[in-house]
Amino acid sequence: MPLWIGIHLLTHSLDTLFPLWPTDTPVAVVLQQGRVHAATPMAQALGLRPGMRRSTVQALAPGAVLQVRNVALEEQRLQQIALELLQYTPNLALGPDHARHTLLLEVADSLQLFKGPRNLCRLVRALLRRHQAPHHLGMAPTAQGARILACQNQSARRRSLQTETLRRRLDPLPAGMLPADQTHLDWLENLGCHTLEHVRNLPREGVRLRCSPDIIRELDAAYGFTVEPCSWFKAPEIFSQRYDPQEYLEHVHAVQAVATKLIEQLCAWLDARQCAADTLVFLLHHEKGRHARPPSRLLLLLSRAGWRSGDFLHVLAEQLQQFVLPAHVVAVELSIPAIQPRPAPLAGLFPEPAQWQEDEARLLDVLRARLGAAQVLEPRPEADHRPELANAWKAAAPGLQRPGPGQSPCGPPGPQARPFWLLPQPYPLETLRNRPVYKGMILRLVKGPERIESGWWEDGGGDRRDYFIAEDAQSARYWVYRQRESLEAGWFLHGLFG
Numbered sequence: 001m002p003l004w005i006g007i008h009l010l011t012h013s014l015d016t017l018f019p020l021w022p023t024d025t026p027v028a029v030v031l032q033q034g035r036v037h038a039a040t041p042m043a044q045a046l047g048l049r050p051g052m053r054r055s056t057v058q059a060l061a062p063g064a065v066l067q068v069r070n071v072a073l074e075e076q077r078l079q080q081i082a083l084e085l086l087q088y089t090p091n092l093a094l095g096p097d098h099a100r101h102t103l104l105l106e107v108a109d110s111l112q113l114f115k116g117p118r119n120l121c122r123l124v125r126a127l128l129r130r131h132q133a134p135h136h137l138g139m140a141p142t143a144q145g146a147r148i149l150a151c152q153n154q155s156a157r158r159r160s161l162q163t164e165t166l167r168r169r170l171d172p173l174p175a176g177m178l179p180a181d182q183t184h185l186d187w188l189e190n191l192g193c194h195t196l197e198h199v200r201n202l203p204r205e206g207v208r209l210r211c212s213p214d215i216i217r218e219l220d221a222a223y224g225f226t227v228e229p230c231s232w233f234k235a236p237e238i239f240s241q242r243y244d245p246q247e248y249l250e251h252v253h254a255v256q257a258v259a260t261k262l263i264e265q266l267c268a269w270l271d272a273r274q275c276a277a278d279t280l281v282f283l284l285h286h287e288k289g290r291h292a293r294p295p296s297r298l299l300l301l302l303s304r305a306g307w308r309s310g311d312f313l314h315v316l317a318e319q320l321q322q323f324v325l326p327a328h329v330v331a332v333e334l335s336i337p338a339i340q341p342r343p344a345p346l347a348g349l350f351p352e353p354a355q356w357q358e359d360e361a362r363l364l365d366v367l368r369a370r371l372g373a374a375q376v377l378e379p380r381p382e383a384d385h386r387p388e389l390a391n392a393w394k395a396a397a398p399g400l401q402r403p404g405p406g407q408s409p410c411g412p413p414g415p416q417a418r419p420f421w422l423l424p425q426p427y428p429l430e431t432l433r434n435r436p437v438y439k440g441m442i443l444r445l446v447k448g449p450e451r452i453e454s455g456w457w458e459d460g461g462g463d464r465r466d467y468f469i470a471e472d473a474q475s476a477r478y479w480v481y482r483q484r485e486s487l488e489a490g491w492f493l494h495g496l497f498g
Contacts, residue, residue: 003117003161005105005124006138006146009078012101013038015133016074017067019246025065029057032069074100080241081131082233083265086272088120093143093230099179102150104143104230117161130261140166143230144222148177163224170222171197178218184211196222235272240335241265248287249329252320255284259316260309262334267309275339276305280312285331293327301368303361305340311362318369364396385454386463387422387494417447417469419479419495426492429480436470436480436491443470443478452481467494 013030014021021028021040029048030038036052046061057064078094082103085092089110095102107120114120121137128135138149139159145166149158152173160166173196175188187210193199196219199207204216221228243258259282270276282298300315368376378396382389430437437443448468455462465481472478479495 001108002106002141003108003111004140004143004146005107005121006140006143006148006150007103007105007124007128008136008138008147008150009081009101009103010134010136011038011040012074012078012133013069014040016077017070018065019132027061027063028065028067029061030067030069031057037069077131078103080265081128081133083235083241083272084127084131084268085124086233086235087268088114088124090272091230092233094233095147096179099147099151102147104147106143106230117159130264140169142166142222142224142228144218144228145170145224148173148222152177167223171195171200175199178215178222184215187211235269238335239266239269240333242331242333244331249332250325252323252325255325255329255332256317256320258332259320259334260313262332263309263312263316266312266334266336267307270307270339270342273339274342276307276342277336277338278302278305278340279337281335281337283333283335284325284329285333286327287330291327295333296326296329298323302365305342307342314362315365315369318366321370322372368396385452387418387452388425419477419497421496421498422479423494423496426481426494429491429493431491436482436493438472438478438493441472441474443472443480445469446471446477469497 009015011021014028017030018025018028018040026040026042027046028040029036029043031054034054036048036050036057038050039048043061043064046064048057048060048064052060054066057066078100082092082094085103085105089105089107091106091109093104093106094100095104105124107117110120111117114123117139121139124137125135136150137158138146138151139161140146140149141161141163145160149160149166149169152158157169160169175193175196175198176185177196178199188194188199191202193202199215200219200223207215217226217228220226241262243262245254245258249255249258262282263280266277266280278301280300282300284296284298286293286295298319300312300319302311302315306312364376373395376396377393380392380394382392384390429443432442435442435444445468449466450468452463452465452467464484466484467479467481470478470480477497478493479497480491480493482491483489
């Protein structure tokens with residue numbers, strides 16, 4: 001059976017223009033075409049009502065803050081909320097133009113994943129609270145029924161999981177709850193039709209002829225007699241979101257709070273497309289005009305592509321600790337240059353090597369953000385037989401393909417034993433009776449030689465060395481070599497065995 005969650009944003013116009021109206025601007029009014037479109041509760045207590053002219057508002061409440069309705073900004077905020085709601089279901093529909101402050105979610109297939117309808121409603125409420133959006137939730141087997149239950153004022157009658165229960169909930173509600181009834185309310189009132197049950201009991205053909213066929217269509221869709229097609233919300237093909245705060249951002253912590261909201265929207269978009277991202281680009285826009293400066297760029301590079309907010313937030317927090325704002329920020333923009341395929345989930349009971357590698361990559365990302373990319377090094381093998389040149393320590397690059405479990409970065413190990421500790425430069429040793437001496441002890445050769453001839457193409461003529469494993473009187477072992485066919489022939493210490 002289908003199940004819908006209807007969301008009615010109570011003060012969407014106010015929240016868009018006055019995000020902090022409960023504390024900063026308690027007496028605020030939104031105007032449309034010179035008349036009151038929405039007002040705060042304190043403004044309504046002063047006598048302000050929808051439809052009043054601007055002059056009346058200024059007479060009743062001289063200190064009221066007035067703003068003209070911004071439909072484009074309201075739509076942008078609604079799109080941001082809808083984008084985050086996609087993490088709970090891919091089937092999301094926006095309300096029609098005359099009821100744009102409503103959202104509808106088809107959640108029948110999401111109940112098992114989110115542990116039932118009660119827990120899913122709790123998650124949706126938490127998301128809306130983060131957006132500081134006062135709301136009512138309705139739940140019903142039909143989309144129109146869920147919308148009507150969310151818009152009515154009886155809080156105990158907003159949820160019904162069965163069709164019969166829904167019909168009992170709808171019958172006593174005012175007839176004006178149907179959007180198509182708005183232009184014919186007076187006519188219905190004159191007939192004595194005050195509730196949806198009264199409208200439902202009218203002759204259907206007569207309502208179609210004298211009012212509008214949309215009333216019957218919406219009524220049947222609400223009660224579950226027909227299925228009304230929905231206009232589904234689709235996530236944009238390319239993610240690029242911008243947030244314009246009401247006040248200047250002068251501290252890194254404020255930038256981090258805004259960036260966190262954008263990352264949550266990104267994660268919802270990635271969930272909707274079932275993909276991941278390994279590069280996030282933040283643009284911090286500064287004031288324009290006489291004090292204009294180009295936007296600051298903040299780049300987040302991950303070793304492995306992520307799609308959960310935790311994959312990005314730890315790296316963002318560490319990187320912002322090292323970031324210095326050159327000026328206050330007026331807007332924050334987030335985009336991703338490319339998407340990556342999401343790896344398949346692990347199906348095993350025990351942790352797998354791939355999971356360990358993922359944890360290691362996350363740790364390297366945090367260290368790189370905290371210490372700087374130049375301070376996190378990793379070995380890079382070089383095609384040279386000379387031990388001091390066979391490896392170079394370079395900055396650990398994000399996204400570098402490292403060898404998998406059981407693989408060596410330098411290929412299969414050779415038959416010769418090599419020490420774990422290699423000296424940065426070979427250390428010349430004294431010689432006694434053609435034997436090397438280290439710290440006053442004569443070393444005994446126990447294994448070797450391992451002959452290395454390389455670098456003959458270089459100007460110095462290259463190196464010709466014979467390596468041996470030597471042992472002192474205390475059984476400590478060393479890796480030593482002597483030069484062959486060289487004027488500097490002698491013994492050198494090059495490594496230490498553990």
